[in-house]
Amino acid sequence: MAYAARSVASELGKLLNKRVMVKLVDGKTYTGRLIAFEPNALHVVLEDVEVEGSKINRVVIHGSRISEILTATMSVFDAEEFANILKERLNINPYAIRVVPEINAVVIYDKIKVTEAGVEGEGGLAHRIYEVFKEYMESKKHG
Numbered sequence: 001m002a003y004a005a006r007s008v009a010s011e012l013g014k015l016l017n018k019r020v021m022v023k024l025v026d027g028k029t030y031t032g033r034l035i036a037f038e039p040n041a042l043h044v045v046l047e048d049v050e051v052e053g054s055k056i057n058r059v060v061i062h063g064s065r066i067s068e069i070l071t072a073t074m075s076v077f078d079a080e081e082f083a084n085i086l087k088e089r090l091n092i093n094p095y096a097i098r099v100v101p102e103i104n105a106v107v108i109y110d111k112i113k114v115t116e117a118g119v120e121g122e123g124g125l126a127h128r129i130y131e132v133f134k135e136y137m138e139s140k141k142h143g
Contacts, residue, residue, distance in 0.1 A: 009039035013102040014075055017117060021070040022046065022061055030059060034069075042066060076140040077116035079104045082133070089132055090125075 015034050022030045022044060032046030035058075042063030049056040079099045083106045086092050098107045106114040112121030112129060119130040 008042070009037075010102050012037045012039070012042075012044075012069075014104045015069070015071055016103060018071055018075075020046070021072075023067045023070070024061070024065045025067045026065070028052070030061065032056075032059070038063070044069070075104060075116055076137065077104060079106050079114075082106050082114060082136055085132060085136060086129065090128055 020034045030051045032049035035047045036045040096109045
């Protein structure tokens with residue numbers, strides 16, 4: 001995959017589970033939560049969709065029909081920044097921490113995943129990571 005394509009996929013990955021507005025080439029607009037996308041053809045799947053005054057549970061939009069994808073909210077979670085905080089605060093081996101920019105996530109020991117939505121994993125380390133995550137998100141939200 002070329003760099004530009006990876007960049008677009010990475011940006012769309014950051015929008016996963018966020019409310020977006022998808023404008024089509026014919027002027028029609030869909031607003032909903034982005035739950036999936038196909039990076040090559042840019043097909044997107046929205047959930048809890050509003051279109052022309054109606055509510056739809058889910059819609060798949062063909063990439064060739066999309067003119068633009070807009071979002072009003074920005075992610076406050078920065079995976080790279082959070083990975084560095086974990087290395088410093090919890091003294092985790094840097095080789096055990098992997099940043100996945102396509103989905104704006106940090107994976108620790110291939111067992112614990114941290115995204116803006118929270119911490120997925122079990123055990124004492126996951127609990128300590130969750131405590132750091134709570135502090136981090138509070139500091140980001142309150143500037």
